Amino acid sequence: MTPSWKNVREDFPILNQSVNGKPLIYLDNAATSQKPKVVIDGLASFYLKDNANVHRGLHTLSMRSTNAYEGARNRIAEFIAAESPEEIVFTRGTTESINLVAASFGGSQLKAGDVILLTEMEHHSNIVPWQLIAQKTGAKIKYVPVTADEGQLDLSSLDKLLTSEVKIFAFTHVSNTLGTINPVIELCRKAKQVGATTLIDAAQSIGHLPLSVKEIGCDFLCFSGHKMAGVTGIGVLYGKKALLNAMPPWQGGGGMIATVDFDGSTWKPSPERFEAGTPNYADAYALGLSCDYIDSLGRKAIAEHDSRLASLAYNELSKLPGIRLIGPSGARSGLVSFAFKDVHAHDIVTFADQDGIALRGGHHCNQPLMKKLGLTSTTRASFYVYNTDSEIEALVKSLNRIIKFFC
Numbered sequence: 358m359t360p361s362w363k364n365v366r367e368d369f370p371i372l373n374q375s376v377n378g379k380p381l382i383y384l385d386n387a388a389t390s391q392k393p394k395v396v397i398d399g400l401a402s403f404y405l406k407d408n409a410n411v412h413r414g415l416h417t418l419s420m421r422s423t424n425a426y427e428g429a430r431n432r433i434a435e436f437i438a439a440e441s442p443e444e445i446v447f448t449r450g451t452t453e454s455i456n457l458v459a460a461s462f463g464g465s466q467l468k469a470g471d472v473i474l475l476t477e478m479e480h481h482s483n484i485v486p487w488q489l490i491a492q493k494t495g496a497k498i499k500y501v502p503v504t505a506d507e508g509q510l511d512l513s514s515l516d517k518l519l520t521s522e523v524k525i526f527a528f529t530h531v532s533n534t535l536g537t538i539n540p541v542i543e544l545c546r547k548a549k550q551v552g553a554t555t556l557i558d559a560a561q562s563i564g565h566l567p568l569s570v571k572e573i574g575c576d577f578l579c580f581s582g583h584k585m586a587g588v589t590g591i592g593v594l595y596g597k598k599a600l601l602n603a604m605p606p607w608q609g610g611g612g613m614i615a616t617v618d619f620d621g622s623t624w625k626p627s628p629e630r631f632e633a634g635t636p637n638y639a640d641a642y643a644l645g646l647s648c649d650y651i652d653s654l655g656r657k658a659i660a661e662h663d664s665r666l667a668s669l670a671y672n673e674l675s676k677l678p679g680i681r682l683i684g685p686s687g688a689r690s691g692l693v694s695f696a697f698k699d700v701h702a703h704d705i706v707t708f709a710d711q712d713g714i715a716l717r718g719g720h721h722c723n724q725p726l727m728k729k730l731g732l733t734s735t736t737r738a739s740f741y742v743y744n745t746d747s748e749i750e751a752l753v754k755s756l757n758r759i760i761k762f763f764c
């Protein structure tokens with residue numbers, strides 16, 4: 358059953374306000390999504406009733422808190438179709454998850470001459486950690502090209518790049534600038550044929566598309582809560598259990614040890630091995646509530662809603678004089694990036710804000726991709742469950758005003 362998107366909008370209290378005297382139109386969802394009242398209230402209730410440190414406490418509040426924390430781990434394992442909750446490691450977000458894999462798995466497995474394969478559309482969070490570990494290990498980084506016209510991966514070059522030298526193939530599911538949805542099942546299948554370990558950056562897909570790690574066949578998958586109607590400061594690293602248990606700890610401290618002596622220590626298995634110190638148990642609980650909320654709407658319905666809005670925006674924006682639309686002209690995720698030759702993206706965002714419209718302008722942590730496209734920045738409109746057709750009409754009207762002012 359398709360949700361009533363008008364009613365969905367009422368679930369998000371922040372949208373019921375004006376900005377610069379205009380109704381707020383929030384089109385910056387690729388940066389962070391807004392939070393439904395059920396998640397906000399659930400987190401507040403946790404702090405009001407159940408807050409206590411987890412795992413080692415024997416009193417009632419600690420046991421309640423531990424049950425909520427581990428319950429969230431179970432819920433997220435179910436949400437992404439992981440084999441077991443032991444494959445779910447809580448982190449601060451996508452960036453920390455990728456850094457953990459790069460430092461622990463990459464640091465222990467890579468050697469000089471090995472290849473780390475990335476793509477030209479990667480976010481800085483899926484480039485810089487690999488650069489750091491490549492410098493330490495002597496591994497080399499190579500990139501799958503992106504086509505300049507449609508912003509798709511040039512899969513014709515993949516067979517030449519994806520060789521037995523590749524030990525790690527890390528790539529995004531959905532591009533945060535292009536809106537491209539990559540064929541992750543095919544990429545993981547090809548990587549497996551040459552023995553490469555795969556990592557998927559799912560930051561832009563986790564709250565928007567149906568997602569099953571079992572179906573995809575990846576080794577690692579990373580995402581953030583704040584982009585999927587969740588709170589900030591919590592994220593997830595999914596990893597196959599055998600891989601996680603073979604990896605050395607990334608940080609040391611309480612909670613991740615089996616034994617400690619003055620002369621050395623031993624480690625617990627995953628996931629505790631990678632959750633040193635007091636974990637972010639309250640926000641993990643809230644992330645489980647976000648999974649519940651998303652599934653109450655239906656991920657297939659969300660994907661269809663976002664894709665339809667993106668297609669509508671792409672078609673309407675293409676009619677504007679002097680605009681350059683970035684990424685695929687066909688199927689895409691729920692975002693559209695664009696540029697005007699003589700108008701900087703920051704000016705567009707500033708002027709749109711006067712009309713109550715929240716956009717994102719800049720390089721979107723995609724500087725290498727921008728250079729490939731001959732750009733320094735773009736303006737990005739990104740959509741989620743609470744956005745409407747009328748908001749796209751308002752965006753077009755605002756951009757027409759901006760064009761008349763600058764051009």
